[in-house]
């Protein structure tokens with residue numbers, strides 16, 4: 001029955017954006033039926049016509065279908081009866097009292113962690129450029145550098161001299177630059193030596209501070225997280241604090257990366273973070289006269305995507321604009337948006353916002369408030 005437990009864990013990644021709690025905790029999962037590779041989930045919403053319905057439904061499908069061995073997910077949506085609603089409201093109130101320090105990331109914010117099974121594959125370059133490309137599509141976007149010791153975001157955005165400052169309520173203001181809200185350890189320390197002092201700091205503690213003590217915009221549509229290389233510790237901490245987080249996996253075209261695939265799958269399973277898709281980076285190089293070289297092999301991205309059972313979101317070619325842009329703080333998607341890498345990264349950003357559509361602006365809050373009031377008077 002481990003499958004059932006896996007499904008329940010995946011459903012804990014589905015957050016009711018208004019009540020800011022997962023649908024399992026809220027008692028909204030009325031039924032889980034497993035029939036081989038087919039799963040059907042009963043979800044009871046507060047009101048049947050809730051505008052959140054589509055979002056919750058598609059989140060349930062995406063998160064449960066990401067579990068290995070599950071091919072097909074159906075969702076059966078019903079409406080709660082008065083008794084169930086009153087139970088839910090008391091849970092919500094209790095929860096509000098218990099959770100004194102929730103993160104500053106709105107439950108409406110879509111969180112995408114850019115990860116990989118090994119280092120140096122272009123996570124930071126892609127995080128920076130994807131954040132800019134998503135922002136250019138008209139979404140308010142944040143960029144969190146979760147590489148606490150090996151930060152590279154400030155350099156890539158020419159913000160090495162900028163510093164985070166305290167704002168109201170003793171919260172740290174994220175850096176507003178290039179249209180993004182940016183937080184990185186590199187914006188707190190003055191030099192690499194000071195950065196070394198952070199080694200004494202617990203990784204998950206620093207990450208927690210970035211999520212709880214930073215005044216992120218409440219209407220952030222997307223938060224892109226540049227993940228550090230290495231183990232799944234940060235993934236685990238993240239999914240605990242931001243259960244809505246999902247993963248984009250970056251890989252190189254090199255084939256036979258089974259070990260990498262196994263590592264990524266393991267990371268996803270342990271953190272219950274679904275993988276949205278794979279991005280192949282450093283995929284070949286085309287000279288100005290049109291000759292193509294697969295410098296780092298070919299096919300690795302598709303192979304990994306197939307192994308994980310997720311789509312290949314795109315193949316970003318080797319492009320000197322990525323290296324130069326990264327070193328000089330002139331990101332390739334803004335410097336050369338129609339160049340080889342710029343074009344592909346912008347298309348990946350568009351694909352991502354399709355797969356993980358921004359949260360609905362229209363909410364049930366008003367209706368829930370009315371319901372709560374009615375219940376108070378019963």
Ligand SMILES: Nc1ncnc2c1ncn2[C@@H]1O[C@H](COP(=O)(O)OP(=O)(O)OP(=O)(O)O)[C@@H](O)[C@H]1O
Nearest residue numbers: 119120121122123124125229317318319322323326
């Ligand atoms: N498509 C590309 N074309 C050319 N160079 C690239 C491309 N993608 C990344 N690079 C270069 O490869 C190097 C590593 O990239 P990056 O720092 O983004 O990787 P990373 O996965 O974040 O590394 P780490 O695991 O150390 O955090 C950088 O010098 C970067 O400029």
Ligand SMILES: [Mg+2]
Nearest residue numbers: 123124147152
């Ligand atoms: Mg990096």
